[in-house]
Amino acid sequence: MTDYSQNLLMFSLKSKNVSSKLMFGLKLIVAFGLIFYLFYSGKISVFVLKDLLNFKSFLLIFLCGALVLCIQIFRSFRLWLLLRTSGVMLPFGRCAKTVLIGFFYNNFLPTSGGGDIVVGYYLATPNRNKLSEIVGTLLYDRFLGLLGLALLALCAQGLILYQAFGLIWPGNIGWGGLGITGALIAIFAFTVIFGKIRLKSLENIISRVFIGRLLLNLLRQFSEFGTNWRLIFACIGISLVINLVGCTALYMVSVAMNGEISFVQTIVLGLQVFLIGMIPLSPGNIGWQEWWAGLVWSSQDFAFGASLWLVYRMVAAVSSLAGAVLYLSENRIGEEDEGRVLSSSIG
Secondary structure (H helix, E strand, C coil), rough: CCCHHHHHHHHHHHHHHHHHHHHHHHHHHHHHHHHHHHCCCCCHHHHHHHCCCCCHHHHHHHHHHHHHHHHHHHHHHHHHHHHHHHCCCHHHHHHHHHHHHHHHHHHHHHCCCCHHHHHHHHCCCHHHHHHHHHHHHHHHHHHHHHHHHHHHHHHHHHHHHHHHHHHCCEEEHHHHHHHHHHHHHHHHHHHHHHHCCCHHHHHHHHHHHHHHHHHHHHHHHHHHHHCCCCHHHHHHHHHHHHHHHHHHHHHHHHHHHHHHHCCCHHHHHHHHHHHHHCCCHHHHCCCHHHHHHHHHHHHHCCCCHHHHHHHHHHHHHHCHHHHHHHHHHHHHHHHHHHHHHHHHHHC
C-alpha cells in the first residue's frame, strides 16, 4: 500500500469516526429536547403515575412484563429457525439466552441496535467460520420482524381510514404513516421476488473488495431465504404474534393507568407507534417514541399517549434485567470452569 493510499484510508476512517460522533451527539440533543418538551408541555405528567400505586395496577404491570418476556421467547424461536436454515446449529435454549442478553443491552446501551451486535457476538464466538451466515440471518430476522409489523400497521391504517371502532382519520399523520408502511412492504416484495435476479452480473463488480464480497454473501443468503416460502410464512406468522402480544402488553399498562381506550384502539394506535417509532432519530429512540405516541394518541382525542409509552418503556427495561441475570450467571459459570481447568493443570 502506498503512502497516499495509507493517508487516504486513515483520513476516511477519521472522517467516519467524527461523523458518527456528530450524529450521536445530534440524536442525544433530539432525545433530551423531546423529553424536556414532553414534560414542559404536560404531555408527560408525574401525576399520571399515581394511578399505578395500587394492587390491581401492580398486577397488570407484572402481566405486561411477563408478556414482554414472552415476546423475546417468540423472537428467539424465529431466529432459531432462520439459523438452522443457514446451517448454524445450536440448542434453542442457547438461542433464547442470547436473545434475552441482547434484549438487556438493547435497553441499556445508548444505541438502537446495540442488542443485535451483542447477539451477533455471542452467536459468532463459537461459530467463527459462520460469521457471514450469522450476520445475514440477523439482518433477515429483523427484516421479517419489520415486515410483520408493517403488514399489521397497514391493516390498522385501513381501520383508521374507514373510521372503524370509533377511530378518526388523522389527516397528514395518517397519510405519512400509510406511505412509509407501503414503501417498506414494497421494498420487502422487491427483495424477495427479485433478490436472486442479477446476482451473477453483480459478482464481477462488487466481489473485488472485501465489503463487496461480504455484501454479495448477504445477498446470496437473502435470495436463499427467499426461495423457502414455508420458512418465510412461518417467520412472518411469528412476527404477527410478537406485535399483537406487544400491543396486548401496552393495553395492560393503559388499563393500569385508567386509560379510557379500548383494546382494539390500543392495538391500532400502538402499531403506528411501533412502526414509525423505529426510525432512529434519538439514542434508543428515547423521547422520539414518546413524542410520536403522544401525537398519535392525541389525534384520537386521547391525552396520555406519551405517559403510557414512557411507562411501557420502563416496564420493558425492568423486564430486560432477566437478560442481565443470565449474562452474569454465564460469566460466573465460565470463571468457575476456568478455575477448575487451572487447578487441574497445577495439580
